[in-house]
Amino acid sequence: MTDLTNIKLYATQPHACSYLPGEEATSIFVDPNQTITPELYSALSERGFRRSGKHIYSPHCHTCSACIPARIPVQVFRQNRRQRKCWNxxxxxxxxxxxxxxxxxxxxxxxxxxxxxxxxGDMFPPSEEQYSGFLTSEWGVTAYLEFRHQQRLIAVAVADRMNDGYSAVYTFYDPDEEKRSLGMFAILWQIAMTAEEHLSHVYLGYWIKQCQKMRYKSEYRPLELLIDHRWLRMN
Structure with missing residues (x-):
């Protein structure tokens, strides 16, 4: 098991929450000078940390605990009716x-x-510098998935390979292809890819019950949530 006791963590200053109006957010992040190995990154992910560019962070808000790490146990996942339609x-x-x-x-x-x-949101207006910094490939674990229709690029998913699965970092797609539900299809593809490699989980980041943009994650069942340092399954 990877030893995390000597990892230095730093806290950001409180700032306006991107997800819940009226709330203040604080994050803790791993020392930027820390050497990150795939094993350490995997161990941190299992404890609820996420990656943004080269930074590994976790919410650490003083008055709110709405951000709950979520992951899909792919071996027991079953597509619902809406997901099957999207897949087909x-x-x-x-x-x-x-x-x-x-x-x-x-x-x-x-x-x-x-x-x-x-x-x-915070990523608007987009810039090439912000794009490359946010979706950079770090530590040799990143896979970029291209989705093309008749050679035309319509979606990209960024996924990091963990010891036990993949972390769904980000997906972006052609906004004119709304009917395809490409965000959903990208997650379903990562679930299938994870299962094919005989790995156990797809990490979805944070589920926030009160945030409409994050509620979609609860459509993937069963879903596991990290509550009080334990992964608990929602059926």
Whole structure:
């Protein structure tokens, strides 16, 4: 088991919460000078930490505990009716893993997605510097999944390979392809990829019951939530 007792953690200053209006947020993050190995990254993920660019962090708010780490146990996951329709609807797509998304084609898709879907968020307006810093490949564990329709790029999913599964870091897609539910399809693909590699979990980040944008995660059943340092299963 990886020893985490000597890891230095730092706290951010309180700032406005991106998910819950009127709340203040504080995060703790791993010392940027810490050497990160795939084993350490996996151990931290199992304890509820996430990655943003090269930073590994976890919410640590003084007055709120709404952010709950969530993961899907892929061996017992079963698609519901809506997910089956999404899966079947997108069988005309070609999915491949590429080594890099550092190209104008990828960035332009990202910029269109942020402008259309997250113009009220911290990532707007998008920039190439912010894009490369946020979705950079770190520690040799990152897989980039391209989703193409007749060679046209319509979605990208960024996933990190853990010891026990994959962490779904981020997905962006063509906002004109709303009917395809590409965000859902990207998660379903990562579930299938994880199961095919005989791994156990897809990490979804934080589930926030009060936040409409985060509620979709509870559609994946069973879902495991990290509560009081224990992963508990929701059926």
């Amino acid at each position: 609807r997108n069988q005309d797509l070609t999915v491949s893993i590429v080594r890099s998304i550092d190209s104008p084609e990828h960035y332009q898709l990202y910029a269109r997605y942020i402008a259309a879907r997250h113009s009220d």
